[in-house]
Amino acid sequence: AELLSKEKELVKAEEIIKQQEAEEKAQKEAEAAKLAKIKAEEEAPKKDEIIKAKVAKKGTTVLGKVELEPKTKKPTKKEAPKASEPKEEEVPKTEIPVKKVDQLIKASAGKLKGVKITGQKIDLSQFKKPEKVEKKKRVRIVKAKVDPNKFKKGRKPRREAVEISPEEAQKRVRETLEKLQGRGKKKSVKNRRDKRQAHRDVAEETNQQATENRSIKIAEFATASELATMMDVSVNEIVTTCMGLGMMISMNQRIDAETIQMLAEDFGFKVEFVGADVQESIEEIEDTEEQMQVRAPIITIMGHVDHGKTSLMDYIRETNVIAGESGGITQHIGAYEVTLESGKQISFLDTPGHEAFTAMRARGAKVTDIVVVVVAADDRVMPQTKEAISHAQAAGVPIIFAINKIDRPTADPEKIKGELAEMNLLVEDWGGKYQSQDISAKVGTGVPEILEKILLEAEMLDLKANPDRLAQGTVIEASLDKGKGYLSTILIQKGTLKVGDYVLAGSFSGKVKAMLDERGETMNEAGPSTPVVLLGLDGAPTAGDEFHVMESEQEAKKIASRRGQLQREQNVRTQKHLTLDEIGRRIALGDFQEINVIVKGDVDGSIEALSDSLQQLSTEEIKVNIIQKAVGQISESDVMLAAASDAIIIGFQVRPSLQARKLAETEQIDIRLYSIIYKAIEELKLAMEGMLSPDxxxxxxxxxxxxxxxxxxxxxxxxxxxxxxxxxxxxxxxxxxxxxxxxxxxxxxxxxxxxxxxxxxxxxxxxxxxxxxxxxxxxxxxxxxxxxxxxxxxxx
The missing domain is CATH 2.40.30.10 (Translation factors)
Structure with a gap:
């Protein structure tokens, strides 16, 4: 009985140990699964989480005891049989290694004999080619037989003349007259007459369109391929026709105007030669009233030389700009933007007053809104003052008179107003419509009052422009800087000009690399009525040319190239050649002389003014011939051209390079350098008159x-x-x-x-x-x- 009880206790102890082992195994598996889950969460891509800082707690917080050992179920209180003792006595079983015996496995390959029937069927109809569709037979159209004698040439039988009575003849004449006059007996007669008239009108319109279609508009010196395209013929026909006329040309060769006229007449076309403005016209965009915004007025200051125009600008700008002008006269057009104390802006153009700068003053009057004519109170109304007034009247712009130098003892403003009245220019003080103000540009008397009158006139004009469009305006001046390239002073009249825009100005184009104001500060964009200096054009445009911002660089270059070609053609056309009459006239005079001149200057406007003034000095016995005029310093090529044409070189505000100076000494070319324009004119005039003395x-x-x-x-x-x-x-x-x-x-x-x-x-x-x-x-x-x-x- 004791043995049986002991055996039962041992069995119970073994069951308890097995239960504990199963619980430990389950706990380990749970921990392993938990670790695997944590690892998977760490490996998964973490989302951006906002971690909020928690309030730090002071002191220690007791959370409780942490059990480091895993909990195990305690065995029953019966301690007599120790279950762990028999487990400790267990000896691990040692595995006896089994010896592996190498065995040879023979491959059994059996050959198939005969046909193996699988029992599957294959549908062979899918491999059949589609049957050809039978085409319908064409049924020939049998034409009716033509009588061979129908179109035989020969005499046709004469119609027998039918004699009519005089009464019948009169009746037919009367009916014909009634038809012509629209007095037929029936309505059908009138309808037929109207129908015939309609047919005649259609025929005339068709003939007119055909005539228009047979006329072409083309530029001179066009290529053979361009002419062929305009006339809708092949280039080979043009080349063949030219070969028949004794000229060998290629399809890309340019043809002169006479040859184009001759070729067009051969092909039955009429030619109308067009210029750059017609050939490359730029589409104008009309602005609506909603797009228009108020812009600053553009004021041009005009007057005689040394009457105080630049002094007035100097006082307004509160900077000393007169010291930079040679001889105290303005050589270039100055474009300035002034902001008044009230915050309003005014753009000023200061034009030269010397008589040589007529073209500059005319351009200044065209681009301006208001003209301020400055007259010295101690002088009189000079010829250049009258010319400036004429330019302003021709341009149709309002005129404000500024009577300057009233601080001098000899000043007489009423005398000036009387001279203006003799020219039908009554000022408001004398009961007229023209505004005037007595000022002293040196002291500043009357300057605020004239600015108020300018703003009042601008308000009456209601000046507006659309800033939200491609920029458009006028070139005021152009020059060449060795470091920066070609600089162009422009005045924006419409739209907004930005850095990076593609600009077309005359026969030149380019991308806006930079913009500078009159103080030399860079600008990123400029709106209407703003004068800026533009960098980026590939040449110096002529002062007065319009500039446009284009959509693409290719479009700007295309139009600029075409304009340049037409300009060269025009220069070729206007070259005067020596005729027999001219040779006879020179022989008769005996002592005829011709002075060839090359003009180089710093800006385009001064070159133009100097060239025009020199050409006006020409007489019947002595002629001044300007063979070249360009912007930039005097180069070796200029000296070589002067040596070939026996010319003198006149430099205005420029100097020759070292190589050009040495070459001029070698070739004995006379280079004259000036900084004041009227000195150049006076010296050339003295030379022409033969009055040169030691000087x-x-x-x-x-x-x-x-x-x-x-x-x-x-x-x-x-x-x-x-x-x-x-x-x-x-x-x-x-x-x-x-x-x-x-x-x-x-x-x-x-x-x-x-x-x-x-x-x-x-x-x-x-x-x-x-x-x-x-x-x-x-x-x-x-x-x-x-x-x-x-x-x-x-x-x-």
Missing amino acids: VEEQIVCNIEVRDVFKISKVGTIAGCMVLDGALSRNTGVRLIRDGVVVYTGELSSLKRFKDDVAEVRKGFECGMSIKNFNDIKVGDIIEGYAEVETKRTLI
């Missing part, structure tokens, strides 16, 4: 290069220089040249070597200098020293 002439005594620049607060800008050739002395006049263009002409204020004042510095030595009233000196500038020497002058 004061400039002689270049040294060339100096700026190596370094120092700025001292009380002294100004000091230039550290190296004398390249010649000798520099204290009384030598200096001319600062930057990229071949004269920037400033003046005299030295100090000349030092190290710390000592010196009277002269020779070639190869360094020195320090400062220029009187000028501080804009940069490294790399060339300073040219000159002296006035009396020499005997020769023209050619």
Whole structure:
């Protein structure tokens, strides 16, 4: 009995141990699954979570006890039979290794004998080719037999003449007259007459359209392929026709106007030659009233030379710009934008007053809204003043008179108003319609009042423009800068111009690389009535040309190329050739002379003005022939052209390059350099009249290069220089040249070597200098020293 009870207890203990082992295994599996789940969550892509900071708690928080050992069910309290003892006595069984015996397995390959029947059927109908569809037989159309004798040539039988009575003849005549006059007896007669008239009208319209279709509009010097396209014929026919006329041409060769006329007549066409404006017209976009916005007025200041136009602008702008103008006269059109104290903006154009700048004043009157004519109170109404008034009246713009210099003792404003009244220009003080204001540009008297009158006139004009469109405007001036390229001063009249736009101006185009205002500051965009300096065109357009912003660069280049071609053609057409009559006239005169001139300048407007003035000096005995005029410094090619054509070179505000100067000395070409336009005109006039006498002439005594620049607060800008050739002395006049263009002409204020004042510095030595009233000196500038020497002058 005791043994049985012990055996039962042992069995119970074994069951308890097995139960504990099963629980431990289940717990381990649960932990493994939990770890696998955590690992999967860590490997999964985490979403962006916003982690909010929790409020930190002070002190320690008791959370409880953490059991580190896994819980196990305690066995029953019966401790007599220890279940762990028999488990400890168990000895792990050792596995006896079984020896592997290599066995050879022979491959049993059996050959198939005979046909193996699988029992499956294959439908062979799918491999049949589609049957051909029988075509219907064509049924020939049997034409009716033609009588061979029907179209035989020969005499046809005469119709027998039927004699009619006089009564019948009169009746037929009367019926015919009634038909012609529309008085037929029946309505059908009138309907037939109307029908015939309608047919006649249609026929006339058709003939007119045919005539129009047989006329072509083409530019001169077009290519053979372009002409063939216009006439709707092949190029080979054009080439063959030209070969018949004794000319060998290719399909891309340009043909002159006479040949085009001849070829068109051969093919039955009429030719109408068109210019650049018709050939490459740009579509104008009309702005609606909702798109229009108020814009600033454009004011052009006009008047005689030295009557105070630039002084008035100087006072308005509160900057000293007169010091930069040679001889105290304005050489270029100045475009400025002024913001008044009230916040309103006004754009000013300051035009030159010298008589040579007629074309510039005419352009200024065309692009402006209001003209301010400046007249000196101590002078009279001069010819250029009358010309400026005429330009303004021709352009149809309002005129405001500014009677300047009233601060002088000899000023008489009433006298000026009386002279204006003699020209039918009554001012408001005298009961007229023209506004006037007595001012002193030097002191500033009356300047605010004239600005108020300008704004009042602008409000009456109701000036508006659409800024939300492609920009359009006028070229005011153009020049060439060696470092920046071609610079064009433009005035925007419509739309907004932005950096990166594709611009077409005359026969030139380009992408806007940068825009500068009158102070040299960069701009990203400019709206209506804004004057800007444009960088990016591939040439210098003519002052007065319109500019347009195009949709693409290809479109702008295409139109510019076409305009350039037409301009070259026009220049070829207008060249005057020597005729027999001209030769006979020269032989009769005996002493006929011709002066060939090459004009180079810094801006296009000055070149145009100088060329026009020189050509006006031509007489019956002496002729001034301008063979070339261009923007930029005098180059070697200009000297070679002058040598080939026996010409003189006139430079206006430019200087020749070193190579051009040496070549001119070798070829003995006369180069005349001027900074004031009327001096060039006067000297050429003296040369033409044969009145050249010993005169004061400039002689270049040294060339100096700026190596370094120092700025001292009380002294100004000091230039550290190296004398390249010649000798520099204290009384030598200096001319600062930057990229071949004269920037400033003046005299030295100090000349030092190290710390000592010196009277002269020779070639190869360094020195320090400062220029009187000028501080804009940069490294790399060339300073040219000159002296006035009396020499005997020769023209050619």
